[in-house]
Amino acid sequence: MSTANADHDHPAHLAHHFDTVEQQFDSAKLGMWVFLATEILMFGGLFCAYAVYRGNHPEVFLYAHHFLDTFWGAFNTVVLLVSSFTMAWGVRAAQLGQKNILVLMLLLTFLGGVGFMVVKAVEYYGKWEHATFAGPWNNAFFNEDGQFVHPDKLEDTVAYGAKKMDKKAHAVAHVDEELGLHDTDAERLVEKETQEEHAEQHEAAEAQDAAVAAAPGPPLPTDHSDFKPAHNGPGGLSDMFMEDGAAPEAFVAAAAASAAGHTFVTWEDLDNRQKGLVSQFFQIYFMMTGLHGLHVLIGMGLIGWILFRAAMGAFSPAYFTPVDLVGLYWHLVDLIWIFLFPLLYLIH
Amino acid sequence: MSVHFEHEHHVSPIWQLAAVLAVLLILTFITVAVTWIDLGGLNIWVALAVAVVKAAFVGLYFMHLRYDAPFNAVILIASLVFVSLFIGFSLIDTAAYQDQFEQPVISSDAAGG
Amino acid sequence: MSVIPKPAVTDIFGKPVDEQKADNYLTHGRGILSWLLTLDHKRIGIMYMVLVLAAFFLGGVFAIVLRTELITPNETFFADATTNNDFYNQSFTLHGAVMVFMFIIPAIPAILGNFMLPLMLGAKDVAFPRLNLLSLYCYLAGSAFFLWVLGKGVLNILFPTLVGVWGGGGLDTGWTFYTPYSTDSTTAVTAATAGAFVLGFSSILTGVNFIASIHMLRPKGMGWFRMPLFLWALYATSIIQILATPVLAITLLLLIAERTLNVGIFDPALGGDPVLYQHFFWFYSHPAVYIMILPAMGVISEVISVFSRKHIFGYGFIAMSSLAIAILGFLVWGHHMFTSGQSALLSAVFSLITMTVAIPSAIKVFNWLTTMYRGSILLATPMLYAIGFIWLFTIGGLTGVFLGALSVDLHVHDTYFVVAHFHYVMVGSTLFAFLAGMHYWWPKMFGKTYSEKWAKIGFWLIFAGFNLTFFIQFVAGSQGMPRRYATYPDQFHIYHVISTLGSYVLTVGLFVALGVWIHSLIYGRQTPANPWGANALEWHTTSPPPHHNFNKTPPATDPYDYSHWTYDAELDGYVLNEDNEPEEAEAAHA
Incomplete structure (x- = not known):
């Protein structure tokens, strides 16, 4: 795009309030980046919810993430990365006025989006089949006031999770063996030992829970009136210092989980409070991937639109702003997935 | 201009x-x-x-x-800074009050499986 | 300023403009579609004005309902306590939600900002006119949700059987939608949050537009530090709109998911964390308080300087303090959560940072006062409102320091002290600045004079009514009167009676102001291009401005240097000295 050109005549796509094509292009791009910032902040809310639940209940996430299929997650990552590449190539083609390459690249990018969504649909279907779906209707882990809402589904789902975990454990052991990192048997032993440690901790934790949950009826009233007076109102500084460094349970458990190395946290390893929070992992998973999937769909719509315009010959080296902006949007969708993938599928 | x-x-x-x-x-x-x-x-x-x-x-x-106007990168970085601010403060706080936080616990008889 | 009105449209040199050429944005296109589909920022600003004022009226009706309920210590409207309390809960919720989301947040940026920003930049429009129109329709769509909530509530009261058909109406969660109550409430929380979500988009689009416009459309000669301070204020506001509003969007989405999908992130019955909701909500809503106040401060910076006929004092400090407030605004949200179970550690940190917000705020106040010092002050209506603003903002700001102090807040949290504090800031300051701006730019927007006498009467009624209503609430609050109750012990009766009477005076004052505007639109005389002798670029064109804003792009000069304008008694306005005819005007446009 040349500025000189804009000075001499008035291109059709130059809006009246801009002086030059250059200024218009830069404004559009700046506006798009500002918009992308709002997208990042919006996803930031979900990442915050994720961080809070994972940070405070790491073993719950460690347990629950085994229900997700790393292979499909990685596959989708590759699909999105390749589609980002074709999009970037498309922008290049638009800059150079290579119309056919542009159309081809946009088509490939669009197909990448289709591929991503198909895999996502397969994954979602799997979640439905194994009762780990969004919402209260078909999630075996969903609980309210301390009661599982679908106790009948729980056994099958837990068994399914155990099976998946076992498969992964074998794969990991296999890799370790290949790399000569650990002796498999030794690893099994370590695993057992740490499980015993866990059991001890859980006994203590459960004893605590039992004391709290001893009341008949719903195990723990959520009514504020039942809070202990010390906890009613803001936790004063005195609270923090008087309770002589009693580390919160979550931290102890977190430390245990990280010390446990390759240990796969199993359903039995979780205490009763943690069991109640497994549902949260799936809800957060669905909120994050759902909102991301919605963005993929919007991106596909936009790509479809510029694909149509590109095929009609609307773009030239002097005017390719929409291609560039849609490209930025598509890359952002990719960027978010780059973070979602390790955070959801690769919890260690 | x-x-x-x-x-x-x-x-x-x-x-x-x-x-x-x-x-x-x-x-x-x-x-x-x-x-x-x-x-x-x-x-x-x-x-x-x-x-x-x-x-x-x-x-x-x-x-x-x-290759772009540096300000666009500033926008991106600023948005990341503010996201981390949000997550950071929320994380520090939720971790600090976690032990005072009473939630329903799955009752022992329901927790089988 | 209606001494010797001249009917003809005059240009900045006081010369009559040829009738044929006197095209203005109001007459440029005709028919309803020329308004509904317009991309002209001025028309969009005017449409915003109509809608936002309608929202203000609606919110005001609820305010009067609230104050009237509180005029007696017992149930006032309904004998049955449950009905009465539900009615009260819904009234204060809708008062808050409508006023915050539909009036205060859009008031100054969407009306005055939209209208003035391109003019102040010497530009023809905002950077993205179509997004601007989209933002108006987002506002309309979001408001429609709230009307739906309200309509449902009213119909449910009239025909109780309807509840079974379409579920609960109205809204009784408070404007903050705190969980877990908002996840259980049977009122139309989902529709209301969806409405606030859509209104958020309106706000975001305005912010995107303003940032891009200020970056890309500044004319030659207008460096960052040559911009009028109103633009700095709008820029800082836009930063907040961009960085905070999306978090509100995700918060409300999660709340909707909580109600429809039971995701259990916030609801303790499902294992969620209700305090986390408050973190989410206030990460937006505290900065949002600065979305309300920053543009107001921008208006005041303009008005104080013009009506003191003195260059603004400490330009750089005022500009930078806007940015400082915008950034610091993101670091203090936890001061809304001192009593909600937030950890002591963070409460102390937030309390400390809250104190620092007082610094940039005070910098502004001192600079305004210093600008006025030894100025040649003209107590015209806009200036009265601006001085009123300084008075009220000082009270509101200083009581904010009390509330930011952790130990004090624990005692007065959720009392009328808080109610009085935020009304002093949100109403006392933002509303007064909005009215200052409206009276200041009215001649530019419509090209009509208004009755200075009645406008001043309006000001005094509003000022007296406001202080009568809210000052006493500091006392009531410090005596322990909690907020959000329809009934109260007799000992608070006198406070509430005074407050309610004050609210009636305030209402009368607001209607006087409205009457002045309507009278002006019908009977007002043509104003000169620059009735106040200001030098920002919006005054360098005819009143009202032509469709393309400027017949000749004016050169950017120091917006606070008034020396080039001479008062013309015959015109009752200022004219630009001929020898200042800018040579580079054409060049700047090329």
């Missing part, structure tokens, strides 16, 4: 885009492979670091930030 930045739009050569794609794919493999090896508490940070590097490659080359 307005303040202008550099001009002549940068056109990325295909080899560069392809190289970036290759790097991204290799990093994806690394991030998966790292979960097979135990690094203790480091795993999450390795995963996040790899993700940040990948994001940087996408931002710098696919999104042209390296």
Whole structure:
């Protein structure tokens, strides 16, 4: 795009309030980046919810993430990365006025989006089949006031999770063996030992829970009136210092989980409070991937639109702003997935 | 009229885009492979670091930030700073009050399976 | 300023403009579609004005309902306590939600900002006119949700059987939608949050537009530090709109998901964390308080300087303090959560940072006062409102320091002290600045004079009514009167009676102001291009401005240098000295 050109005549796509094509292009791009910032902040809310639940209940996430299929997650990552590449190539083609390459690249990018969504649909279907779906209707882990809402589904789902975990454990052991990192048997032993440690901790934790949950009826009233007076109102500084460094349970458990190395946290390893929070992992998973999937769909719509315009010959080296902006949007969708993938599928 | 930045739009050569794609794919493999090896508490940070590097490659080359008006990069970085501010404060606080926080606990008889 | 009105449209040199050429944005196109589909920022600003004022009226009706309920210590409207309390809960919720989301947040940026920003930049429009129109329709759509909530509530009261058909109406969660109550409430929380979500988009689009416009459309000669301070204020506001509003969007989405999908992130019955909701909500809503106040401060910076006929004092400090407030605004949200179970550690940190917000705020107040010092002050209506603003903002700001102090807040949290504090800031300051701006730019927007006498009467009624209503609430609050109750012990009766009477005076004052505007639109005389002798670029064109804003792009000069304008008694306005005819005007446009 040349500025000189804009000075001499008035291109059709130059809006009246801009002086030059250059200024218009830069404004559009700046506006798009500002918009992308709002997208990042919006996803930031979900990442915050994720961080809070994972940070405070790491073993719950460690347990629950085994229900997700790393292979499909990685596959989708590759699909999105390749589609980002074709999009970037498309922008290049638009800059150079290579119309056919542009159309081809946009088509490939669009197909990448289709591929991503198909895999996502397969994954979602799997979640439905194994009762780990969004919402209260078909999630075996969903609980309210301390009661599982679908106790009948729980056994099958837990068994399914155990099976998946076992498969992964074998794969990991296999890799370790290949790399000569650990002796498999030794690893099994370590695993057992740490499980015993866990059991001890859980006994203590459960004893605590039992004391709290001893009341008949719903195990723990959520009514504020039942809070202990010390906890009613803001936790004063005195609270923090008087309770002589009693580390919160979550931290102890977190430390245990990280010390446990390759240990796969199993359903039995979780205490009763943690069991109640497994549902949260799936809800957060669905909120994050759902909102991301919605963005993929919007991106596909936009790509479809510029694909149509590109095929009609609307773009030239002097005017390719929409291609560039849609490209930025598509890359952002990719960027978010780059973070979602390790955070959801690769919890260690 | 307005303040202008550099001009002549940068056109990325295909080899560069392809190289970036290759790097991204290799990093994806690394991030998966790292979960097979135990690094203790480091795993999450390795995963996040790899993700940040990948994001940087996408931002710098696919999104042209390296050749673009620097202010666009400022916007991106600012948004990340504010997200971390939000997550950071929320995380510090929720961790600090977690032990005072009473939630329903699954009753023992329902927790079988 | 209606001494010797001249009917003809005059240009900045006081010369009559040829009738044929006197095209203005109001007459440029005809028919309803020329308004509904317009991309002209001025028309969009005017449409915003109509809608936002309608929202203000609606919110005001609820305010009067609230104050009237509180005039007796017992149930006032309904004998049955449950009905009465539900009615009260819904009234204060809708008062808050409508006023915050539909009036205060859009008031100054969407009306005055939209209208003035391109003019002040010497530009023809905002950077993205179509997004601007979209933002108006987002506002309309979001408001429609609230009308739906309200309509449902009213119909449910009239025909109780309808509840079974379409579920609960109205809204009784408070404007903050705190969980877990908002996840259980049977009122139309989902529709209301969806409405606030859509209104958020309106706000975001305005912010995107303003940032891009200020970056890209500044004319030659207008460096960052040559911009009028109103633009700095709008820029800082836009930063907040961009960085905070999306978090509100995700918060409300999660709340909707909580109600429809039971995701259990916030609801303790499902294992969620209700305090986390408050973190989410206030990460937006505290900065949002600065979305309300920053543009107001921008208006005041313009008005104080013009009516003191003195260059603004400490330009750089005022500009930078806007940015400082915008950034610091993101670091203090936890001061809304001192009593909600937030950890002591963070409460202390947030309390400390809250104190620092007082610094940039005080910098502004001192600079305004210093600008006035030894100025040649003209107590015209806009200036009265601006001085009123300084008075009220000082009270509101200083009581904010009390509330930011952790130990004090624990005692007065959720009392009328808080109610009085935020009304002093949100109403006392933002509303007064909005009215200052409306009276200041009215001649530019419509090209009509208004009755200075009645406008001043309006000001005094509003000022007296406001202080009568809210000052006493500091006392009531410090005596322990909690907020959000329809009934109260007799000992608070006198406070509430005074407050309610004050609210009636305030209402009368607001209607006087409205009457002045309507009278002006019908009977007002043509104003000169620059009735106040200001020098920002919006005054360098005819009143009202032509469709393309400027017949000749004016050169950017120091907006606070008034020396080039001479008062013309015959015109009752200022004219630009001929020898200042800018040579580079054409060049700047090329």
